[in-house]
Amino acid sequence: MLLKLGPDGNAESRAHLARVAMAAQVDGIVISNTSAERPDTLASAHRAEKGGLSGAPLRAQALRACAELYVLTEGKLPIIGVGGIDSGAAAYERIRAGASLLQLYTALVYSGPGLVDSIHAELRERLEADGFATLGDAVGVDAARIAAAAAAADR
Numbered sequence: 001m002l003l004k005l006g007p008d009g010n011a012e013s014r015a016h017l018a019r020v021a022m023a024a025q026v027d028g029i030v031i032s033n034t035s036a037e038r039p040d041t042l043a044s045a046h047r048a049e050k051g052g053l054s055g056a057p058l059r060a061q062a063l064r065a066c067a068e069l070y071v072l073t074e075g076k077l078p079i080i081g082v083g084g085i086d087s088g089a090a091a092y093e094r095i096r097a098g099a100s101l102l103q104l105y106t107a108l109v110y111s112g113p114g115l116v117d118s119i120h121a122e123l124r125e126r127l128e129a130d131g132f133a134t135l136g137d138a139v140g141v142d143a144a145r146i147a148a149a150a151a152a153a154d155r
Contacts, residue, residue, distance in 0.1 A: 007032035007061035007083060011068060011151060018072035028078035029069055030103070032062040056106075059084025063097050067146035070098025075140050086111065088122020095123075095135060096142040 081099025
């Protein structure tokens with residue numbers, strides 16, 4: 001069973017959800033679902049629409065939530081990274097933040113199925129450049145730094 005969480009909320013709510021997930025012994029966490037929030041930087045004619053926002057506008061929020069949950073669960077639960085993964089660079093960033101699996105959706109709508117091969121190729125290049133033998137070796141290596149930077153920004 002996977003627990004799917006949105007990127008909205010604060011560090012305190014994520015800490016609570018991490019404790020609940022660990023206590024319930026879920027098999028993993030999907031982060032993030034769509035967001036009800038609309039960032040000030042959103043430049044869309046549909047900005048005022050109700051409903052879940054997905055894709056690239058969620059990238060920063062989803063990255064932060066991924067890193068925080070990885071740290072909070074001490075890497076003991078697999079994290080499925082979702083939201084704004086539209087390139088090998090975005091995929092690699094999410095992996096380094098703690099995601100051991102990735103879900104693509106919105107980017108596939110805009111880029112088509114060739115995106116998967118493109119991300120795969122870029123991931124191989126980045127892993128090799130950083131000296132990682134496997135993708136698993138890169139999971140979470142930046143999580144503590146990202147979570148700490150997010151906490152400092154909140155102060």
